[in-house]
Amino acid sequence: MSKVAFDIRSIGAIRIGPRGALRVRLGDARLVWTTIGSWLPTLPFFIFSLAFLLLPSASIAVRSFQGAQGEFTLANIQQIFMRPDLLRAYENSILISIVTALSGGIFGFLVGYAITLGNLPHSLRSMVLTFSGVASNFAGVPLAFAFIATLGQKGLVTQLINSLLGTNIYHSGFSIYNFWGLSIVYTYFQLPLMVLIVIPALNGLRREWREAAEGLGATKYHYWRYVAFPILLPSLLGSMILLFANSFGAYATAYAFSGLHINLVSIVIGNNISGNVLYDPGLGNALALGMVVIMAVSIALYSYLQRRSELWLR
Amino acid sequence: MTRRPSLWVWLWLVAWAIFSWLPLVASFDFSLRARKGILSWQAYLNVFADPGFYESLWFSFQTAMLTIVVSIFLVVPTAYWVHLRLRRARPVIEFVTLLPFVVPAVVIAFGLIRLYCCPPISFVSSPLLLVAGYVVLSLPYMYRAADNGLRALDVRMLNEAAQSLGANEFQVFFLVILPNLRTGILSGAFLTFAIVMGEYTLSALLAWPAFGPYMQYVGVFKAYESAALAIISFAITWLAMLLMQWFARVSAAERALTAPR
Numbered sequence: 001m002s003k004v005a006f007d008i009r010s011i012g013a014i015r016i017g018p019r020g021a022l023r024v025r026l027g028d029a030r031l032v033w034t035t036i037g038s039w040l041p042t043l044p045f046f047i048f049s050l051a052f053l054l055l056p057s058a059s060i061a062v063r064s065f066q067g068a069q070g071e072f073t074l075a076n077i078q079q080i081f082m083r084p085d086l087l088r089a090y091e092n093s094i095l096i097s098i099v100t101a102l103s104g105g106i107f108g109f110l111v112g113y114a115i116t117l118g119n120l121p122h123s124l125r126s127m128v129l130t131f132s133g134v135a136s137n138f139a140g141v142p143l144a145f146a147f148i149a150t151l152g153q154k155g156l157v158t159q160l161i162n163s164l165l166g167t168n169i170y171h172s173g174f175s176i177y178n179f180w181g182l183s184i185v186y187t188y189f190q191l192p193l194m195v196l197i198v199i200p201a202l203n204g205l206r207r208e209w210r211e212a213a214e215g216l217g218a219t220k221y222h223y224w225r226y227v228a229f230p231i232l233l234p235s236l237l238g239s240m241i242l243l244f245a246n247s248f249g250a251y252a253t254a255y256a257f258s259g260l261h262i263n264l265v266s267i268v269i270g271n272n273i274s275g276n277v278l279y280d281p282g283l284g285n286a287l288a289l290g291m292v293v294i295m296a297v298s299i300a301l302y303s304y305l306q307r308r309s310e311l312w313l314r
Numbered sequence: 315m316t317r318r319p320s321l322w323v324w325l326w327l328v329a330w331a332i333f334s335w336l337p338l339v340a341s342f343d344f345s346l347r348a349r350k351g352i353l354s355w356q357a358y359l360n361v362f363a364d365p366g367f368y369e370s371l372w373f374s375f376q377t378a379m380l381t382i383v384v385s386i387f388l389v390v391p392t393a394y395w396v397h398l399r400l401r402r403a404r405p406v407i408e409f410v411t412l413l414p415f416v417v418p419a420v421v422i423a424f425g426l427i428r429l430y431c432c433p434p435i436s437f438v439s440s441p442l443l444l445v446a447g448y449v450v451l452s453l454p455y456m457y458r459a460a461d462n463g464l465r466a467l468d469v470r471m472l473n474e475a476a477q478s479l480g481a482n483e484f485q486v487f488f489l490v491i492l493p494n495l496r497t498g499i500l501s502g503a504f505l506t507f508a509i510v511m512g513e514y515t516l517s518a519l520l521a522w523p524a525f526g527p528y529m530q531y532v533g534v535f536k537a538y539e540s541a542a543l544a545i546i547s548f549a550i551t552w553l554a555m556l557l558m559q560w561f562a563r564v565s566a567a568e569r570a571l572t573a574p575r
Contacts, residue, residue: 038399042407045392049410052446053453056425057417063428107333110326118323128327131334134548134555137505140514141529142547145540146337149344154537156340188337191330249418252514256530266420273424273519281428288421295416 057292063285076286085263090290093248093265096179100186101243107187108194109236115195116202129199132192139189144256147185151176179262182254186247193246194239201235201309231312238305245298248291265291338548345541357538361546370528374517377441377524378510381448382503385456388449390499393460394491397469411457414450422450423519438520447516452506459502463495463565497565504558508551 067073080086115125150157153170162168175181205228213223251266265287272284348356361367389411396403414422426447430437437443469491476486514526529547533540 039403041395042392042400042403045388045407046410048388048446048449049413049453052426053410053413053417053422053450056422056429057413059429060421060425107330111330114319114323114326114330118319118327120319120323120327124327128330130556130559133559134552135334137508137555138512138548138551140512141526141533142512142544143337145529145533145544146341146548148537149541149544150337150340154344156343157336188333191333245415249420251418251420252518252526255518256514256533266418269420269424270515270519273420273427284424285428288424291421292417295418299412299416 060285060288060292063282064289066282066285068282073282076282077289079283080286080290086268086287089263089265089268090294092179092263094294096183096186096262096264097244097248099183100190100247101240103183103187104190104194104243105236105240108191108239109198111191112195112198112202116199117205128195132195135192136189136196139250140252141256143185143188143253147176147181147188148257151181151184177257177261182257182262185253186250189253190243190247194243197239197242198236201232201239204312205231232309234305235309238302238309241298241302241305245295245302248295248298338545341541341544341548345538345545348538357542358546360536361532361539361542366523366528366531370523370525373523374511374513374525377445377448377517377522378507380445381452381510382506384445385449385452385506386499386503389453389456390460390492390495391487393457393464394469394487397464398473407457411453414453419447419451419513419515420519422447423516427519441522444516444520444522444524447520448506448510448513451509451513451516452502455505455509456499456502459498459505460495463498467491467494497561497568501558501561501565504554504561508554508558511550511554512547 064076065072065074067075080090111128114120115128147155149155151174152158155176158169176185209227209231210223213227218226249266251270254262254264254267255270269284269287269291272280272287345357346353346355348354348360392407396407417425426443427438429435430443472490472494473486476490481489512526513524514530517524518527518530525547529540529543532543
C-alpha cells in the first residue's frame, strides 16, 4: 500500500474513532474527501504560486531546451558556451558576487563583533541595527545616485581628495563605473545584511565556553582560533553564500549606472527582455536558467551549512 | 563586571559609520548645490514641482498597498491552516516561500513576461501582473512574519477555546487569530512597503511608471535632482523600516506576555 493511502487511513481512524475494519473501509471515500477538504484552504496560495512563481520558472527551464519551433535542442545552452561575451558576463557576475560577499562579509563580521561582544553602550548597538535594517533595503537606483554623488567625477569624496592631496583619483585609474567601483557600491548593501545575519550567530557564543577556555589557560587568540572560530565557521560561510546570492541577482543598482560598462548576466537578461540588443528568446531563457542554477546551488549549500551550524548555535 | 570597549571595536565602528553615512552626506551635500555658488533647496523644489514625482509616488504607493493586502490574504490564512491542520504541508510551503530568494527578480520578470505575453493568456499590460510579481517578492518576508507570530501562539488551544464558546471557523480566524497576529503582520507589511516603494527591476521591465523607474529617468538628465531623490527615497525607506521595527518590538513584547508557559 502506498504511503499516501496509509496517511489517509490514519487520519480517518482519528476522525471516526476506533471501529471495525469493515467500517473503516466503508469510510474510505469520505476520508479521501476529508483529506481534500483539509488541503482546500491552501488552494489559493498554491494556485497563486503556481501561476506567478513556479510556472514562470519552470517555463524558463523548459524553453531553454526548445528551438524556434518548439523542438528539443541544446543549441541555446551551447550558444552560451560559444559566446565569449556571455561567458564573460557570468564570470563578472560571479566575481563581483565573490568579491562583495568577502568584503561585506568580513567587514560585517567585524562590525557585528563590535556591537555584540564589544561592550558598547546599548544605544549605539540599536542604532547600528536600525541603520542596517534600512541600508540593507536601500539598494537600486537611489543607491547608485548616492554613490555618484560620493565617488563620481564630481562627487564629494573625489573633490575632497583632489583638494587635500592634489590628485584626481579618476586620472589615476579609479572609476565608480568599473568593476571595483561597482564592488564598493554593492558592499554598501552587503555589509548591513551581513551585520543582521551574523549577529544571531555571535549571540549564540556562550560565555561559558570562553570561561572554560580561559580556565584551561587559553589566551584570547587560542579561544578564537580553537573554539569560537570553528563554531562560527559554518554560519559565517553560510552568511557569505547568502551575500553571494544577494549580489548575484542584483539588477537595478548596476543598471542605474547608465554609463556602466561591466557586462553582468542580470543586465544581459534585462536587455534581452526589453529588446535593446539581441532579441533571441531561446538564449534569454538559457541565460536565466543558468542564473537560477547558480542561485539554487548556492542556496542548497547555504541550507547545508545552516544545519551544520545549528549543531552548536541556535 | 563591565569591560570597556577595546580600541579595535571603536575602529570598526568608526569605519562602519564613515562608510555607511558618507554616501548619504555626499548626496545631501550634492542635492543642495543646484544653484551655482550657494547652498539652496532648489533641487528639492524642482522635484516637488514636477507632477511626475507625485504621479509615480502615488502609483507605487497604490501598488504597495494592493501588494500588502493580497499578500496578507494569501499568506496568513494559509500559514494559520498549515499550523492548525496541515503540518505535513509545512516543508512544501516553506520551500515555495523561499523560492523568491533563489529566483532573482530579473528572472521572475523574464518568466512572467514570457508566460503571459502572448495569446492565449495576454496579461502583461495589466497592472495586476506587477502586483502579482510584488506579492511573489514579498512571500518570504510575509510568510516568516506570519509564521513567527503563529509559533508564539498556542493556535490549537485558542481554536478549541473559541469553538467551545460557539465560534465557527471563520470567526475563530478573524476574531481570535488575526488580532493576535496583528503586530507581526504589520511588521511584514512595512517591510513589503519599503521594498515595493523603491523597487525598480519588475516595474521597469514590465514598463510601469513607478517611483523606481521615475528616479532612473530623472537621473539620466538631472544630477542634482537625482541626489535629492536619493535622499527622499532613503527617508521613505527609513520611515517604513522604523515603523516595521517598532511593530516587531511591540510584537515581541506581546509574545513575551502571551507566550504559552
